Amino acid sequence: MNIPTFIDVEKAHKVVAKYAHHTPVLTSASINEIVGGQLFFKCENFQKVGAFKFRGACNAVFSLTDEEAQKGVATHSSGNHAAALALAARMRGIEAHIVMPENSPEIKKKAVAGYGANITFCKPTLQARESTLAKVVEETGATEIHPYNNFFVIAGQGTAAKELIENIGEFDSILAPVGGGGLLGGTAISTKKLLPACKVIAAEPAGADDAYRSFYSKTWVPSENPQTIADGLLTSLGKRNFQIMLDKVDDVVTVSEESIVAAMRMIWERMKIIIEPSSAVPLAAILEKKVDVQHKRVGIILSGGNLDLGKLPF
Amino acid sequence: MNIPTFIDVEKAHKVVAKYAHHTPVLTSASINEIVGGQLFFKCENFQKVGAFKFRGACNAVFSLTDEEAQKGVATHSSGNHAAALALAARMRGIEAHIVMPENSPEIKKKAVAGYGANITFCKPTLQARESTLAKVVEETGATEIHPYNNFFVIAGQGTAAKELIENIGEFDSILAPVGGGGLLGGTAISTKKLLPACKVIAAEPAGADDAYRSFYSKTWVPSENPQTIADGLLTSLGKRNFQIMLDKVDDVVTVSEESIVAAMRMIWERMKIIIEPSSAVPLAAILEKKVDVQHKRVGIILSGGNLDLGKLPF
Incomplete structure (x- = not known):
């Protein structure tokens, strides 16, 4: 690790x-x-x-190689990390795929959509979030950026x-x-x-x-x-x-x-x-x-x- | 004028x-x-x-001569000017006499008292405020500092x-x-x-x-x-x-x-x-x-x- x-x-x-x-x-x-x-x-x-989440998301997105970056980034989050990753991706000009629980607050959904991310809604369980994200990653080849257990995010x-x-x-x-x-x-x-x-x-x-x-x-x-x-x-x-x-x-x-x-x-x-x-x-x-x-x-x-x-x- | x-x-x-x-x-x-x-x-x-009220109150208090200052300052106010004048007076080490309507919010009363001002409560009418202030000024010889129609406050x-x-x-x-x-x-x-x-x-x-x-x-x-x-x-x-x-x-x-x-x-x-x-x-x-x-x-x-x-x- x-x-x-x-x-x-x-x-x-x-x-x-x-x-x-x-x-x-x-x-x-x-x-x-x-x-x-x-x-x-x-x-x-x-x-x-x-x-503060923008710092980690930003570092993770800009640490990708060009080859990785062109396939975009993905995460599941109902909170600040989703918005942070969406904005960082937009700044690099790449796609962000965000899996959000369907019961996320409207204000968070709007913020993430406002940064131009592709949102996939799922049932509000950890299992649904993880399985939906796995599907999104498989379909797009996007790099998953974990909100806090990620080397570049922590740095x-x-x-x-x-x-x-x-x-x-x-x-x-x-x-x-x-x-x-x-x-x-x-x-x-x-x-x-x-x-x-x-x-x-x-x-x-x-x-x-x-x-x-x-x-x-x-x-x-x-x-x-x-x-x-x-x-x-x-x-x-x-x-x-x-x-x-x-x-x-x-x-x-x-x-x-x-x-x-x-x-x-x-x-x-x-x-x-x-x-x-x-x-x-x-x-x-x-x-x-x-x-x-x-x-x-x-x-x-x-x-x-x-x-x-x-x-x-x- | x-x-x-x-x-x-x-x-x-x-x-x-x-x-x-x-x-x-x-x-x-x-x-x-x-x-x-x-x-x-x-x-x-x-x-x-x-x-911003602190700027004007501060200028008014520190523009007084020593002779004026030793008799203190006075005003009627239920708001920010009262707190501002009280603090400015405390900084100059002189007395502030504040006439406040008795129905002023508790938080404002506490703030003014917290800066060490002498508070006189009055009925919540302009007439009561003005007559009470006149009495306080007569008794103390304090200089009245109007909250906004005062030369030094405006400056x-x-x-x-x-x-x-x-x-x-x-x-x-x-x-x-x-x-x-x-x-x-x-x-x-x-x-x-x-x-x-x-x-x-x-x-x-x-x-x-x-x-x-x-x-x-x-x-x-x-x-x-x-x-x-x-x-x-x-x-x-x-x-x-x-x-x-x-x-x-x-x-x-x-x-x-x-x-x-x-x-x-x-x-x-x-x-x-x-x-x-x-x-x-x-x-x-x-x-x-x-x-x-x-x-x-x-x-x-x-x-x-x-x-x-x-x-x-x-």
Whole structure:
């Protein structure tokens, strides 16, 4: 199983810097006062397609040979990865074949269609998604780009933490949410190379704690019937990312749904930016005092800002 | 009646730059595609206290002589100006006396109290506000700082457009919402000096169109029973700002409530930033095609980002 190194993140960054936004790092004096430390938020909610996912998709699409590329790319996703892959493919001028569960939110279907992808709808089960994707790949010869268990995707996601560290400098710890683990894996690779003494901490909803259980049992545990408002973190941890986690992540902490909503509202109210629930999970861990930030410099990757404004938790 | 000139804005900027944020200018490729022009949003929602009001309050407070300052400042306000004046006073280490209607939102009362101001509550009528303020001023000797019809406040608000032009360069037009007219007045002073050919356009809710009626009748018309979701724009136009408007503003356009909500949602969804309804009024005017932006470079002042997340219009 190939695991990317920081050299792969550096290569990825040459591609990603050309097509993605170099997102800003924001701070909030009032949140710093509340938590007693200095927090630096890397705003991937301002990234193209509204999420860090564009970095990985972009790197995967532009890492294909011309021969591979002409047959297009394919994935199954109901979320940000679908939109990210569709846009990256459009930028390279190749086809994207996206398998989406038929019950995906209308707004996501529209976004993916808007980027010109070919959408195939399927029943909303993992089995249907995988079998439909297999059929699409067989028919088209497209390269499957997994949303998080893909070498180039992980390397691409690592560019967010690389930019954060290059822009701000030293950190005592860097926090990222963990779902499939692509963002966490990439973050750990960049951080441990650039700042070996800096802790990398994963934050996860208690209702979807497969990474927590995998990390502490040192055995990969799948996500079973996860329940959380942080809809980007429902998936099982990727096997590659599990390896990176055992090697480079210092801690995994879990948080309640109430804390996620409180942290999300705090960021909306105090920073005037829109983040999706998954992005609020690291701050939730700080508010629950699961991570000590007293007098420390702490980086937080805000993963994205896509959510249905008609269905807010407050 | 003293009207500030650009020299006063430049003086104000020396003060404001020390205490206020130099807010970022954001753009959105997808909104540009929708409207067919290049829009540049000056993000005063990221300003201290969440609104441009801090610029004017700051300039007014720091323009006082030491003798004046030691008696404090006073105003009546249920909104952003109260918080702005309270914070500016705290920064100068002087007292702020704020008269607030007793039915002000709890969140505003808390914010003003949080900045250490002395709050006097009164009945929610203009008469009660004015008589209570007169009493407070008589008792304390504090200097009244009017929220928008004040020389130093207007000069302070002009620093937002000054920064926008200094950062981005040429514009075909610059749009600001108009309520009391402090922001509009300051914007017009800076714009007509730095970019004489650039149009200055005021955008106003049709349900609170006193500036529109004043501008086109060339007679000051008070705001009577205004109705709009843009709660920052309910007040009557200041007399000083009316003069500036006749002299330097090219057009006033009005928009529907539906357009304000649609524009606000568009900015939330596409730009992932939180703005209050008043901030959405200029984009609403563009969406209603009341302002032509085709192939043009257009600056928009986003006035603030304070609103009750529990009472959203979508």
